[in-house]
Amino acid sequence: MSADEVLTVRGDAELVARAGHLFAGAQHEFVCVARDLDTWSQPAARQAIANRMPPAGETGFTVSKLLSPAALAGEAARLRLREVMAKGARVRISSTRLPHETIIIDRRVMILAGRDTPGLREYTVTTSPALVGGVYALFRAVWETGTDLAAYFSGEMPHLDADSLAVLRALGAGHTDETASRQLGLSLRTYRRRVAELMAKLEADSRFQAGLRAGELGLTG
Amino acid sequence: MSADEVLTVRGDAELVARAGHLFAGAQHEFVCVARDLDTWSQPAARQAIANRMPPAGETGFTVSKLLSPAALAGEAARLRLREVMAKGARVRISSTRLPHETIIIDRRVMILAGRDTPGLREYTVTTSPALVGGVYALFRAVWETGTDLAAYFSGEMPHLDADSLAVLRALGAGHTDETASRQLGLSLRTYRRRVAELMAKLEADSRFQAGLRAGELGLTG
DNA sequence: CGGACGATGGCAGCTTGCTGCCACCACGTT
DNA sequence: AACGTGGTGGCAGCAAGCTGCCATCGTCCG
Numbered sequence: 001m002s003a004d005e006v007l008t009v010r011g012d013a014e015l016v017a018r019a020g021h022l023f024a025g026a027q028h029e030f031v032c033v034a035r036d037l038d039t040w041s042q043p044a045a046r047q048a049i050a051n052r053m054p055p056a057g058e059t060g061f062t063v064s065k066l067l068s069p070a071a072l073a074g075e076a077a078r079l080r081l082r083e084v085m086a087k088g089a090r091v092r093i094s095s096t097r098l099p100h101e102t103i104i105i106d107r108r109v110m111i112l113a114g115r116d117t118p119g120l121r122e123y124t125v126t127t128s129p130a131l132v133g134g135v136y137a138l139f140r141a142v143w144e145t146g147t148d149l150a151a152y153f154s155g156e157m158p159h160l161d162a163d164s165l166a167v168l169r170a171l172g173a174g175h176t177d178e179t180a181s182r183q184l185g186l187s188l189r190t191y192r193r194r195v196a197e198l199m200a201k202l203e204a205d206s207r208f209q210a211g212l213r214a215g216e217l218g219l220t221g
Numbered sequence: 222m223s224a225d226e227v228l229t230v231r232g233d234a235e236l237v238a239r240a241g242h243l244f245a246g247a248q249h250e251f252v253c254v255a256r257d258l259d260t261w262s263q264p265a266a267r268q269a270i271a272n273r274m275p276p277a278g279e280t281g282f283t284v285s286k287l288l289s290p291a292a293l294a295g296e297a298a299r300l301r302l303r304e305v306m307a308k309g310a311r312v313r314i315s316s317t318r319l320p321h322e323t324i325i326i327d328r329r330v331m332i333l334a335g336r337d338t339p340g341l342r343e344y345t346v347t348t349s350p351a352l353v354g355g356v357y358a359l360f361r362a363v364w365e366t367g368t369d370l371a372a373y374f375s376g377e378m379p380h381l382d383a384d385s386l387a388v389l390r391a392l393g394a395g396h397t398d399e400t401a402s403r404q405l406g407l408s409l410r411t412y413r414r415r416v417a418e419l420m421a422k423l424e425a426d427s428r429f430q431a432g433l434r435a436g437e438l439g440l441t442g
Numbered sequence: 443c444g445g446a447c448g449a450t451g452g453c454a455g456c457t458t459g460c461t462g463c464c465a466c467c468a469c470g471t472t
Numbered sequence: 473a474a475c476g477t478g479g480t481g482g483c484a485g486c487a488a489g490c491t492g493c494c495a496t497c498g499t500c501c502g
């Protein structure tokens with residue numbers, strides 16, 4: 001038995017000082033799980049670390065970022081996302097909350113941040129293969145189910161107003177057009193117009209396909 | 222900074238000896254992530270631990286098991302699953318592989334097993350809040366996306382023959398009934414019969430809803 | 443004021459989807 | 473051979489969905 005390979009530090013400064021070299025040593029993969037691009041550390045610390053990292057997109061070096069939908073809120077956040085993606089990082093969104101920031105480097109080192117608390121934040125640096133491997137497997141599982149952000153932007157995830165969403169819900173409830181239109185206070189004609197628009201946005205040729213797509217894109221609630 | 226709260230043990234016997242009390246002390250929640258119900262430890266060790274645990278389903282005590290699809294292979298495995306569920310455990314299936322077994326107790330203690338290797342298996346016992354919290358958040362994310370096994374069994378996940386699956390694919394491709402029926406070498410009438418049967422199985426009132434359900438149940442491929 | 447514009451809704455006609463009815467065929471049983 | 477059973481397919485009729493056309497209404501300019 002042994003008790004080692006785990007290190008707890010407080011505050012960004014100490015993290016950079018003690019674990020900065022681990023970032024610089026990244027060879028193959030940099031994984032980051034977080035709520036959004038901002039919370040995991042102070043801008044200064046993040047910058048100091050980013051400077052030490054090899055550039056993403058280099059041969060065999062991948063950067064993966066798994067974020068909560070919160071990362072899509074606000075225009076500034078979206079811009080940041082685009083920048084990160086332009087640098088070669090793969091970004092995915094998980095529909096569940098990810099309160100604890102996690103970083104895994106080369107599948108060998110893992111850094112977990114404690115909850116965002118007042119005062120100095122606590123970070124846990126681990127190199128235990130079992131721990132890192134286990135967390136990495138879980139990360140993979142979440143990653144697989146997340147929606148790819150590249151597809152989100154380029155494939156133009158339909159931006160739905162509350163209106164279209166209501167139509168979607170009516171469709172999902174299985175009502176006939178007549179029932180649904182009355183329920184929404186629309187004429188049959190307009191309701192169908194809305195459905196047609198929705199299907200166009202989803203690039204669906206049939207209502208079945210539209211349902212499928214809607215599910216894929218996580219518009220079911 | 223500190224380096225503690227992590228313990229690595231080798232072999233089931235040592236795990237039971239050193240961490241058995243942690244199982245007995247479980248108060249609220251017992252989480253288990255594994256490939257199936259068999260691999261995480263030797264039967265003897267599992268039994269020894271199970272005996273020390275409070276019974277599932279007791280007031281405020283929940284048992285959650287997140288497994289790979291491999292856990293559904295074979296009649297024996299299914300029987301075991303039913304037994305576990307009968308005892309009150311919630312079971313979900315994640316479509317991704319979960320090579321590293323993980324146990325989280327009361328959101329305070331975490332046990333990670335190394336890969337299944339010859340010789341004594343290595344277990345890592347952790348109580349660091351940051352580590353446990355981080356892993357727990359990831360677990361939740363995977364759990365949310367998994368399909369509930371209770372629904373799978375009782376709610377009778379539709380058992381589809383290859384035939385119905387072909388219909389499903391045709392529908393998903395967005396073809397009209399006429400095109401699809403010709404493609405499958407069926408008459409229009411029969412094709413539509415198949416679609417109707419499919420919708421009955423999915424308990425869908427409209428094709429849109431059927432598409433939604435099909436997506437939910439992961440029948441998209 | 444007048445006109446352009448966009449959203450709506452009625453109408454009509456068409457396509458597609460849905461299903462009851464019956465006939466047919468293949469197969470196994472009595 | 474006669475029979476029942478289950479899967480298939482044609483037909484017909486209805487229900488539902490789709491869309492072009494036009495009239496209407498409110499709003500926003502010039």
